[in-house]
Amino acid sequence: MKVTDIRIGMLRVPLKTPFKTALRTVDTVEDIVVMVHTDSGHVGYGEAAATAVITGDTHGSMIEAIRKCIRPRLIGADVADLNRNTRIVQTALERNFSAKAAVEIALYDLFGQLYGAPLYKLLGGGDPVITTDITISVDYIDKMVADSLSAVERGFESLKIKVGKDIGLDIERVKAIYAAVEGRALLRLDANQGWSAKQAVYAMQALEDAGVQLELLEQPVKAQDIRGLKYVTDRVHTPVMADESVFGPTEVIDLIKMHAADIINIKLMKTGGLSNAIRIADIASLYGVECMIGCMIETSISVAAAVHLAVAKSEVITKVDLDGPSLCRYDPVDGGVIFNESEISIVDAPGLGIREVRGLEMLEE
Numbered sequence: 001m002k003v004t005d006i007r008i009g010m011l012r013v014p015l016k017t018p019f020k021t022a023l024r025t026v027d028t029v030e031d032i033v034v035m036v037h038t039d040s041g042h043v044g045y046g047e048a049a050a051t052a053v054i055t056g057d058t059h060g061s062m063i064e065a066i067r068k069c070i071r072p073r074l075i076g077a078d079v080a081d082l083n084r085n086t087r088i089v090q091t092a093l094e095r096n097f098s099a100k101a102a103v104e105i106a107l108y109d110l111f112g113q114l115y116g117a118p119l120y121k122l123l124g125g126g127d128p129v130i131t132t133d134i135t136i137s138v139d140y141i142d143k144m145v146a147d148s149l150s151a152v153e154r155g156f157e158s159l160k161i162k163v164g165k166d167i168g169l170d171i172e173r174v175k176a177i178y179a180a181v182e183g184r185a186l187l188r189l190d191a192n193q194g195w196s197a198k199q200a201v202y203a204m205q206a207l208e209d210a211g212v213q214l215e216l217l218e219q220p221v222k223a224q225d226i227r228g229l230k231y232v233t234d235r236v237h238t239p240v241m242a243d244e245s246v247f248g249p250t251e252v253i254d255l256i257k258m259h260a261a262d263i264i265n266i267k268l269m270k271t272g273g274l275s276n277a278i279r280i281a282d283i284a285s286l287y288g289v290e291c292m293i294g295c296m297i298e299t300s301i302s303v304a305a306a307v308h309l310a311v312a313k314s315e316v317i318t319k320v321d322l323d324g325p326s327l328c329r330y331d332p333v334d335g336g337v338i339f340n341e342s343e344i345s346i347v348d349a350p351g352l353g354i355r356e357v358r359g360l361e362m363l364e365e
């Protein structure tokens with residue numbers, strides 16, 4: 001099975017409600033979809049989000065990276081040579097991690113199709129059902145409390161509360177949600193870089209003193225502020241998770257050696273796809289550090305790949321934040337992984353199992 005072409009489409013899916021973090025507000029998924037075509041007629045699917053505020057990727061940069069740098073090097077490649085092909089993707093150009101992720105996901109999908117097995121089985125197997133949290137966007141306190149209660153009623157047992165907008169209000173937001181859900185859900189906080197290190201310690205100590213129990217605090221400080229991240233990790237009881245501060249395996253090694261965070265959030269859009277995500281999971285496992293698997297504003301194409309990875313690496317990926325498809329108004333994918341509120345299950349089909357993507361606007365060269 002040889003690669004004959006890589007085509008790109010644009011997928012737009014409205015969200016149920018606006019997604020609001022300390023970094024941005026977004027109301028529609030607008031992702032590129034990559035289709036890797038082969039001489040056997042098999043097509044591998046990948047997807048990438050243009051999360052410029054986090055990864056630097058834009059639609060234009062991703063399309064250019066794939067067309068100009070990655071595609072010419074992959075045409076004619078044998079799908080069976082997965083390690084060689086992922087190396088080609090990773091070395092085709094610097095950075096551009098989300099563009100690389102889209103192509104890698106499609107190559108892994110094809111690899112599974114080649115051997116007639118669901119991807120997670122080729123990654124080592126596991127229980128093909130996992131449970132995700134759901135994001136509660138940062139907003140007025142009453143709205144966040146109402147959104148949290150509605151999520152609990154929908155069966156979510158873990159809520160990812162977005163904070164990082166205003167330290168005083170953030171403390172009140174979390175106290176109000178904690179009181180409202182009354183132990184019916186675990187609370188994770190994600191400040192998306194919105195606090196300083198000292199503010200983060202102050203907020204967490206205020207919450208800990210008030211008896212608010214939190215599962216973890218994600219990315220309290222600026223991505224580049226690794227010393228600030230360590231300052232927080234050293235001073236609060238709640239485990240601290242690095243998200244925007246870590247993209248690839250070498251950064252993970254540095255972070256773990258410094259003990260700058262307790263947990264690592266792996267996202268395919270940051271790692272450049274599955275090959276580096278697997279490396280990170282293996283490194284973290286060696287050091288006894290837990291990981292979360294996360295996503296950007298993505299549909300069930302790229303999130304499916306993250307689900308297969310989470311299933312295969314469940315001994316180290318102990319936390320799941322793959323709510324992108326649940327935030328979408330509808331699922332544009334026919335086949336693939338099934339996202340049913342908090343429960344995610346893999347169907348027994350080759351690769352990612354995607355048969356068709358509806359509503360795709362193919363991009364002309």
Ligand SMILES: C[C@H](N)C(=O)N[C@@H](CCC(=O)O)C(=O)O
Nearest residue numbers: 051135294295296297321323324
């Ligand atoms: C969607 C997921 N729950 C999430 O919060 N992801 C990111 C932010 C993604 C974005 O801004 O597109 C995160 O910070 O963890």
Ligand SMILES: [Mg+2]
Nearest residue numbers: 190218219243
């Ligand atoms: Mg985050």
